[in-house]
Amino acid sequence: MASITFSQVTKRFPGADRPAVDTVSFTVPADEICMLLGTSGSGKTTLLRMVNRLGDPTSGQVLIDGVPTTEQDPIHLRRGIGYVIQQVGLFPHLTVEDNVRLVPSITGEPAAKSRPRVEALLRLVGLPPAEYRRRYPSQLSGGQAQRVGLARALAADPAILLMDEPFGSLDAITRGRMQQELLRMQQELHKTILFVTHDVDEALTLGDRIAVLAEGRLVQVGTPVELLATPANAFVRRLMGADSIVRQFEYLPVTLALDAAGVRPHAAESITADTTLLEALLRLIQSEQPALVVEEAGRPIGHVTLGSISRSVRRHRSGVQA
Amino acid sequence: MQYLLDTRHWILGEPTSITSLLVAHLRITAISVLIGLAVAFPLALVAVRHTRTYLPLITVAGILYTLPSLAFMALLIPFTGLTATTVVIPLVLYAQVVLIRNIVAAIQAIDPWVVEVGYAMGMTTRQVQWRVVLPLALPVIVAGVRVATVTTIGIATIAPLFGVPSLGYLIFQGFNTSYADQVMAGVILVSALAILTDLALLGVQRLLSRGRRVSPATA
Numbered sequence: 001m002a003s004i005t006f007s008q009v010t011k012r013f014p015g016a017d018r019p020a021v022d023t024v025s026f027t028v029p030a031d032e033i034c035m036l037l038g039t040s041g042s043g044k045t046t047l048l049r050m051v052n053r054l055g056d057p058t059s060g061q062v063l064i065d066g067v068p069t070t071e072q073d074p075i076h077l078r079r080g081i082g083y084v085i086q087q088v089g090l091f092p093h094l095t096v097e098d099n100v101r102l103v104p105s106i107t108g109e110p111a112a113k114s115r116p117r118v119e120a121l122l123r124l125v126g127l128p129p130a131e132y133r134r135r136y137p138s139q140l141s142g143g144q145a146q147r148v149g150l151a152r153a154l155a156a157d158p159a160i161l162l163m164d165e166p167f168g169s170l171d172a173i174t175r176g177r178m179q180q181e182l183l184r185m186q187q188e189l190h191k192t193i194l195f196v197t198h199d200v201d202e203a204l205t206l207g208d209r210i211a212v213l214a215e216g217r218l219v220q221v222g223t224p225v226e227l228l229a230t231p232a233n234a235f236v237r238r239l240m241g242a243d244s245i246v247r248q249f250e251y252l253p254v255t256l257a258l259d260a261a262g263v264r265p266h267a268a269e270s271i272t273a274d275t276t277l278l279e280a281l282l283r284l285i286q287s288e289q290p291a292l293v294v295e296e297a298g299r300p301i302g303h304v305t306l307g308s309i310s311r312s313v314r315r316h317r318s319g320v321q322a
Numbered sequence: 323m324q325y326l327l328d329t330r331h332w333i334l335g336e337p338t339s340i341t342s343l344l345v346a347h348l349r350i351t352a353i354s355v356l357i358g359l360a361v362a363f364p365l366a367l368v369a370v371r372h373t374r375t376y377l378p379l380i381t382v383a384g385i386l387y388t389l390p391s392l393a394f395m396a397l398l399i400p401f402t403g404l405t406a407t408t409v410v411i412p413l414v415l416y417a418q419v420v421l422i423r424n425i426v427a428a429i430q431a432i433d434p435w436v437v438e439v440g441y442a443m444g445m446t447t448r449q450v451q452w453r454v455v456l457p458l459a460l461p462v463i464v465a466g467v468r469v470a471t472v473t474t475i476g477i478a479t480i481a482p483l484f485g486v487p488s489l490g491y492l493i494f495q496g497f498n499t500s501y502a503d504q505v506m507a508g509v510i511l512v513s514a515l516a517i518l519t520d521l522a523l524l525g526v527q528r529l530l531s532r533g534r535r536v537s538p539a540t541a
């Protein structure tokens with residue numbers, strides 16, 4: 001349980017003509033995954049590194065649970081914040097096990113005490129301890145190394161996890177699998193995760209919330225649906241690919257396409273309210289029915305038809321362009 | 323071979339016995355390499371921090387390395403006389419080029435992301451230096467120490483010319499008395515010492531390189 005608040009945060013590097021991060025303010029609520037999305041050089045990494053004080057703001061404040069980070073000892077602060085980066089940065093001279101128990105070991109915890117926890121973490125990230133514990137980083141694939149990196153970041157059971165393009169150098173299939181596993185783990189772990197990416201699909205897949213950065217400024221922050229449905233400006237619309245029917249179908253929920261006529265009792269099949277438009281469409285086609293009932297918590301809240309889906313997408317596109 | 327196998331030549335406490343000369347040879351080598359390291363370390367750290375100093379530093383060390391050892395030591399006699407210092411100063415200076423090069427290379431080869439993660443996980447600067455930088459740099463530094471040590475063992479052979487005992491004594495004494503077997507004994511012992519020391523340090527390097535490739539020295 002920990003929220004992160006950026007309050008008027010600005011970071012200026014010496015010699016740069018514009019700030020790397022420019023008066024950014026927003027809050028990441030506890031236990032949420034917040035994606036920092038933007039093109040290369042937009043200030044995502046700089047913003048992330050201010051949370052664990054690898055860099056301090058030139059002005060403004062980062063607050064964790066309301067306490068400014070600059071009032072906390074950086075060493076102590078960092079031991080309570082997990083850090084995962086694209087380059088992984090495993091210690092090549094330590095075994096997988098010793099890499100994972102690094103934070104406990106620097107605080108002086110004996111190996112025997114952290115052993116069960118290390119094994120549980122390796123299992124959590126999908127690496128059977130018996131097989132991987134004694135390996136060195138050079139004996140791991142890219143995906144396995146990043147799993148170890150994640151286990152290491154979780155070792156001290158931090159409330160906050162900072163992830164800087166952690167899956168950026170993995171192949172598409174491995175990346176997709178890791179994204180799904182992160183979501184699975186988050187259901188157990190309930191960490192506050194700040195996750196940097198330049199990949200819109202990754203942001204839409206993982207984010208409870210997405211903060212869009214451009215040239216150091218916060219352009220928009222909102223849920224994936226909000227960003228797709230009501231992009232703040234042309235930049236966000238283009239970045240999100242909000243005009244793309246495919247993307248809308250993939251990420252927008254079926255509740256945006258309910259038929260105005262209310263519940264039709266004779267529709268035989270039902271779907272849940274969090275179903276995407278794409279899934280709803282496929283189900284409609286497969287079922288060969290004119291309509292599907294949409295249920296929320298087991299209660300029907302409306303229905304969708306091919307017509308209502310197509311109208312919603314058209315309405316949505318014209319709304320965006322208006 | 324006769325000379326080597328004769329147990330009378332191995333008597334402990336006898337100043338010119340093989341045993342005493344071997345110990346003396348090892349001692350002069352160890353002293354030179356250790357002082358060499360003590361000098362090279364701070365110089366290398368300066369070169370890492372201020373990259374512009376590296377080229378002048380390594381150029382001077384390189385020029386020193388090319389000086390003929392016999393002439394170098396002879397030049398020192400007016401200042402330091404026929405003492406171990408006369409032998410050790412050139413040996414220390416010869417080792418600089420390979421030691422500085424390897425220490426600098428060892429530190430520069432460390433993945434900066436590993437250091438960044440160290441700090442990000444809450445390591446103190448001291449913990450980063452002792453738990454990350456040093457263990458990662460050591461194998462490459464030892465590779466340099468290997469080269470420096472073997473070179474030093476070779477040059478220390480001429481130490482007896484300056485009144486300092488080493489295995490070279492057997493060679494010079496053998497020449498003076500036309501005792502070929504003694505000369506051969508000296509040559510064999512110096513070579514064996516160099517080879518065995520090299521293997522021992524290779525073992526150390528292997529041990530320190532766990533999890534990684536064993537790197538050759540940057541010569």
Ligand SMILES: Nc1ncnc2c1ncn2[C@@H]1O[C@H](COP(=O)(O)OP(=O)(O)O)[C@@H](O)[C@H]1O
Nearest residue numbers: 013016020038039040041042043044045046047
């Ligand atoms: N240590 C630094 N010194 C100077 N400029 C930097 C430093 N780190 C980042 N920058 C600059 O700040 C801007 C934002 O960089 P960064 O936060 O790394 O962007 P992103 O992670 O979104 O790609 C860039 O223009 C970059 O060149």
Ligand SMILES: [Mg+2]
Nearest residue numbers: 044045046196
């Ligand atoms: Mg970045």
